[in-house]
Amino acid sequence: MTQSEAEVRSQKVEQLRSQGIEPYPSESYQRSHTTQQVRELFSQPGKELNNGVTDPEELSIRVCGRITSKRDSGSIIFIDLKDATDRIQLKIEKKLVKGDPGIAFKQIEKLLDVGDFVGAEGIGCRTNRGELSIQVRELKLLSKATIPFPDAYYGVNDPETCRRHREMDLAGNPESFNRFVLRSRIVQSIRSYLCDAGFYEIETPVLQAIYGGAAARPFITHHNALDVDLYLRIATELFLKRAVCGGFERVFELGRVFRNEGVDSTHNPEFTSLEVYQSYADYFDILGVVEDVICFAAAAVFGDKKQIEYQGQLINLDRQYDYSEKYAGFSGKHWQVKTMVEAVKDETKLDFDVLELGDAIAAAEKLGLHLANLDKQSLGYVLYAVFDRLVASTLIQPTFIIDFPVEVSPLAKGHRSKPGFVERFELFINGTEYSNGFSELNDPKEQRKRFEEQLAQKNAGDDEAHPMDEDFIEALSLGMPNCAGMGIGVDRLVMLLTNTQSIRDVVMFPTMRPIKDGSNP
């Protein structure tokens, strides 16, 4: 019976040991250059190497990385070495490579494989065919790989393998690796923008006795020593606002939140949220912060380019609308802004400024909407249902929908001039929600009333209704400055900026169902 590749590789580990070579050495490997730096070095004026020429200065170069390809041509072996910056070819000639210290030619030929990590010392050269290479004098094995490495040409295609074993995806698919590099840059740019704008980054509890700040079902866990059930947070909002009550005028938190809901291409049970709160501001001010953060993040990927492509759709991030005459104090250039009533009217011709509840329900159902009993309780619920299910998906270019019904916004401040509405916005791009924000409700008595209304909804069967939070009301009672806050779904933003269709490919290790044995149902 023949051996699998994994068995052969494991056997090579033992062979190396028996030949005095440790496959997993402890010592650090000091490289002199990354592969990218090697390329830069030999592209400097006067340093270029002609084909077939070795560096006349004989500068010693030490690089390390992973073997991604190995081509044995008799007494000469070519290896592609990849590190986090680039790749470089190693040229290993039998007569030039030292076996001690280091690994001998025959051992390189027989015992090293694609996927292994090695360090190489040698001098720069360019092969007869023009490939910049390192003429290796000493090769050191740094770590042996004992299962097959992803195919050099095809990589790993199966989406399930890519997500369950992201390390294979990252190691074998450069576009995946680059996507996560971009994610890191995007997150970093958000952080640096906010810090530069005077916001403090703080950390609030993940384990909470009362969850809140969003309409969602929580994960429940148990604390043994205290013998209490705790919830994983569904949002960071309430604690951040308590920090504002305590005197932090500008705060933000970038962190994981958890929602116990289905998995699809835009929902992962744990995802990264950004929430930002700014004292003495209103929802127009914080709307501008949303634009700034997204544009700053976009610049980390695209530079000055404002036209980006997402799944074949051109998205224009240029801010070109002026609302200073329509809304007092709302200066500058912005993305499109529409009230929810306007957006619904534009798309469906229904004017919720004049509709009565009964007529609104009839009109909504005529448009094909199946309204639940909860949706039929008031005009605000019907308006929101029509918007959410018929209008939101039509908003392709960046659009802020402002002025939401109070019924669906228990934490937002009542509108300064429109009864029944709150000063709230959501940002839509390509039919998907990217951000939510509002002037924060800071009247503790009103907040209690809103929570009580939510409790009534919960009793009426809405399991996503907001629970009562006495600690939060007490914080508001101590006094919270007028302020505005916003949240951005960071994963969705990364999807937009990296043109990625599924949230599971911007979350490095997405939630996957454990594999069960299908023979025992």
Added chain:
RNA sequence: GGGCGACUAGCUCAAUGGUAGAGCAGCAGACUCUUAAUCUGGUGGUUCGGGGUUCGAGCCCCCGGUCGCCCA
């Protein structure tokens, strides 16, 4: 939750209901300039799991599993 589709060698994929295959990787060998190296030879399978129909099932039917896409 519903519908549609996928699952075959380590990887990427073939295979009218009739002997399970190819390329790459791996293995043995050749080769001093390759780069998806090349050449020669051989190895490699619980066709996702279970059941059924059939003379015969990777393929048809049923149950289950995982994943993907769409819908709610």
